[in-house]
Amino acid sequence: MINLQPYSNPQYFLILLAALLPIIIGLYFGKRLKIYEALFTLVFLVLTFGGVKWQEGINLLLWLVFEFCLTFAYQHYRKQGKNKTSIFYLTVILAIIPLTVTKFMTTQPAGSVPFVVGFLGISYVTFKTVQVIMELRDGTIKQVDPGTYLRFLLFFPTISSGPIDRYRRFKQDYDKAPSRSDYITDMQYAVRYIFQGFLYKFIIGWFFGTLWLPKIEHQALAVGNMVGGLKLSWWVVAYMYCYSMYLFFDFAGYSLFAVGISYFMGIHTPMNFNQPFKSKNIKDFWNRWHITLSFWFRDFIYMRFTFWAMKKKLIKNRIRLSQASYLIDFLIMGFWHGLTWYYIVYGIYHALAIIINDIWLRFKRKHQKQIPHNKFTEAFAIFLTFHVVCFSFLIFSGFLSQLWFGWK
Known part of the structure; x- marks a missing residue:
């Protein structure tokens, strides 16, 4: 059986575009072929999670049954007019247990786990489930339709690595076919995004990630002076820049593929990305980088913890409360990336960067007459933010573990 990694090779795109033709023709004539779309999704899920990855496919099926039962049990509970906080917390905890177990088990030494845990994309579909449960509790979602919910969770263009859509927005698109003129515009965007994705992922990303990064890594490990247990040289700086560029172009290219195929549908x-290296400060960066993930964390962790802490009067000072919320938000993001020291430090680093940025912005507002603001200061802000971000990616890469003896 063929096993294909999403957006990984020309064979995948040839099969994908051929299978998309009936959907494209149907939408062009104002009809959404829901039965064909369901079969189309099923085929590509089998291609992704079948063959040698059949255990991931079984895990996906088990996860789906569990989360479906959980979501609709909670919907039934809310329809009865009940809204106990303890039941809500229990439902959310149960919803994230499969993801938590997966993250923990995948950090175990190779060979210590005798079976495959989780599946490709478990984080992103779990975030969708948690979002729906929280909005059911808030009342912003009144009713979840089983068929639409199934397609929302298993929407194959985004299942492996996002972007993370919202149920209400997805349902609004899925419930109707666009007009012909709107769909022609969608196709124009789709073609543009896919070609841009090829440029990002398979050309620029290949240069940074495949051609240059291994050579720079080899040089950085081979030469350098020992400083505090770290082997440092200018090659480490080169690695930082090269890895940052690779990370952006590879992931942004993938996201463009996912968005482009979605528009065809x-x-x-x-x-997911909006010129993040033009950011003027670290908060601006998180409004431009992995946007759907950062907004998900903002809406469902940062804001909810802030409101909860205000209600419980845990921290009366609003500035201190905001700082605590940032710390919790990014610490959880760090743990979500993996139970490894450099992911956790990455999260703390960004929390501290945003806290320092907020302190600076308050100081700047208070002394705006004394602090110049012009194109040169803006250029310096972009330059500084870029380097703060690149250093965070050096932490995120785990390369410091290789440079630091005893932390391999």
């Missing part, structure tokens, strides 16, 4: 999956 008449679904306006939100963009």
